[in-house]
Amino acid sequence: MRHFDFSPLYRSTVGFDRLFNMLDTANADTPSYPPYNIERTGENTYRITMAVAGFSDADLSVEAKEHVLTIKGDKQDDEQNREVLYRGIASRAFERRFQIAEYVRVEGALLENGLLHIDLVRELPETMKPRKIEIGNGSPKQIETKAH
Incomplete structure (x- = not known):
C-alpha cells in the first residue's frame, strides 16, 4: 500500500x-484478526459484527471514549488440562479500535453464536438537523414610517 x-x-x-x-x-x-463487518442498518443506525469464536462475554470488553470505540478480547487460559494437537481456532488476545463520528453513540452490544454485534446510532441535535424555510407567496410587505 x-x-x-x-x-x-x-x-x-x-x-x-x-x-x-x-x-x-x-x-x-x-491487523486482520478478528474479522469484522460494518453495515448500515438504517438511515441513522449502524452495526459492527465481529467474529469472536471461542470468546465468552466475560472475555470481551467494549468501550467508547472520545470518538474511539475499542473492543478487546482476552481469553482466559482454560487449556491447562488439555493437550491440543491442532489449533485452527484462534484464541489470541486482540484489541480493535474504530473511529466513530461525532453524534454517534453505542446503543448496545450482543454476543450471539460466536459473533459480537455492536449497534450504533447517529443522533443529530435539533440545531444540526435540516429544517424547511417557508417562502412567502404574496407581495413584499412595506415598512411604514411615521412622520413626526
Whole structure:
C-alpha cells in the first residue's frame, strides 16, 4: 500500500489535526484478526459484527471514549488440562479500535453464536438537523414610517 505524507498540509491548516491523524491511522497496516463487518442498518443506525469464536462475554470488553470505540478480547487460559494437537481456532488476545463520528453513540452490544454485534446510532441535535424555510407567496410587505 502507498504511504502518503500529510506534513505539508499540517503547515497550512489549523484545526484539522484529528482528520490527519485519522488518515494516518487508516493508511497504516491494520491487523486482520478478528474479522469484522460494518453495515448500515438504517438511515441513522449502524452495526459492527465481529467474529469472536471461542470468546465468552466475560472475555470481551467494549468501550467508547472520545470518538474511539475499542473492543478487546482476552481469553482466559482454560487449556491447562488439555493437550491440543491442532489449533485452527484462534484464541489470541486482540484489541480493535474504530473511529466513530461525532453524534454517534453505542446503543448496545450482543454476543450471539460466536459473533459480537455492536449497534450504533447517529443522533443529530435539533440545531444540526435540516429544517424547511417557508417562502412567502404574496407581495413584499412595506415598512411604514411615521412622520413626526
